Amino acid sequence: MVDIKQIRENPQLFKDGARAKKFDVNIDDLLAIDSTLLNVKKKLQDLTTEKNRLGKEIPRLAETEKQKALKILGELKTLEAELNDKIKELQPQFDALMLEVPQPPSPEVPFGEDDTQNVELRRWGAIRQFDFEYKDHIQLGTALNLIDVERGVKLAGTRNYFLKGDGALLHRAVLQFALDFMIQKGYTPMVVPLLMRDEAMRGTGYYPGAEEQTYRMERDELNLVGTAEVPLTAYHSGELLTEEMLPAKFVAMSSCFRREAGAAGKDTYGLYRIHQFDKVEQVIIGENDEAKSIAYHQEILANSEAVMQALNLPYRVVNVCTGDLGRGQVQKFDVETWMPSRKGFGETHSASRFYEFQARRMNLRYKTAGRQNLFCHTLNNTVIASPRVLIPILELYQNADGSVTIPQALRPYMNNREKIEAQ
C-alpha cells in the first residue's frame, strides 16, 4: 500500500506509475472519495466534540436545563448517525481502492510492455556448445529414471510429476546446498507454515489480484502459499520492532503451490511450469532507507548469483521493465539461466524490493533510535527453486554417453559421487 498523503501531494506520479505498470486504477476517483471522506470525518469530529462537551455538563445541570440538553443531544445523535452512514459507505470504497494503487517504479526501471522488453544487465558463464545431439531434461530424466511425469499426471493431473532415485536426491542436494550457503551468509533459517490467512496474502500484496493463482482451502479460509516470501515477510507483521533488530534476514526452504491459471497451454512440456515445487527463499526486513534498500537488493541478488556460479550455470541478469513489474515492486531483477531445451534463458530467480509497500499493508514497523515509528522496507529473492533448476543442471551437465555429471558443489550432498548413470 502506498501513502495517501503522497498521492494527494503528487497524484501524477501515481497515475504514471500505474500506467507504466499496466495496472488500471482510477486515482482521480480515489482522491475524490478521499476528500469527501476527509470532509465528513471532520464534520463528525466537530459534532462529537460538541456532544462530548454537552454530555460532560449533564451531571451538573438542574432538571429543566438537563432536559433541554438531552433534547439537543438527541438531535446531534441523528446528525451523527447520518455522517456515520456516509463514512460506512465511503470507507470500504476508499480502502479497496488503496489496495489497488501500485507502488511507482524506480526511475532505474526501464519502460516496457512485457518481459520481452526487460533489459539485460550482464551475463555470466559460457554457454555450452554440444558436439553431440543433446537430450532435454525429460529425455534424460526418463532414460536415467529420475523423472516420472506420466504417473504424476495420472495421480494429480497435468503439471505434476514424480522425482525418483537420483532425481529426488539431486533435487534435495541443490536445495540443501542453497540453504547451507545462505545460513553461512548469516541468514536465519526458518521452517514456515504454508497455509496462510488472507491477511498475510493481502499484506504481502498477493491479494487482491492473485486469488486465481492460489490454491485455497475454502473450508478453513486458508491459502496454500506460492512462495515462502509470504510467511517470511509477514513474520513480524503487526509488530513494532526495534532498530537493532534490523535488518532481519531470513531464509526458508518450502514447498510452493501455484495453480498456473491463465497459463493454460504455456510451457506444458517438462518441469518448467508446474503446480508444486520447492524453493529456498531469502527475505530481508530492513530500515526505512532507500539507499539501504538498494544495497540489500544488490546483496540478495549477489547471493543468488553466487549460488549459480557455484553450480557453474550460465545465466544473465535482467532489469525487469515496468510492464512486467508486480503491483508492489519498486524494482525487480530476474536471474535467467541458460536452458538448452528452451534454446534460451529461462527465469530461475526474481529479486524484488518493495520499500514500504508490503510493510504498510501489514503494519510492520520499527522504532528508530530517535524514537520515531517507521514502516520497514522489505525485499525478497529466490535462492534456488527446484525442480526448475534441474532443467539447466541436467541438460548442461549431460554427457555423450547419456550420463549426467554431478556439479562439483553438489557432490558432498550426493555421497561424493561424480555421475548419474543408467542403472
Add this chain to the structure above:
RNA sequence: GGAGAGGUGGCCGAGCGGCUGAAGGCAACGGUUUGCUAAACCGUCGUACGGGUAAAAACCCGUACCCCGGGUUCGAAUCCCGGCCUCUCCGCCA
C-alpha cells in the same frame, strides 16, 4: 470433538459506567551520582487522524483507539449480543 478461562500500551499487568489514554512494574530515553561499567535516585515516555502556529524540529487543540463488529446509555476498557483469536483440561490422533 466435549468443558472451561481469557484477549488492556514495546512487554508484563491493574482497572468501581463519568474523576482512566488508562494504576503499578519492566524495557527505553534524558539527567544526578560514579575513575569506567553496574547499582541507586530524579525526570520523560502510546498510536493514528484532523485542525492551529511553524521553513522544519517542536508545541497547542480536538477526535478516535483497551481483539473486531453491533447494541444499551446523555456518557462504555468497564454492561449486553455476535464474531475472531489465544490458552487450559478431557477425548482422538501423529
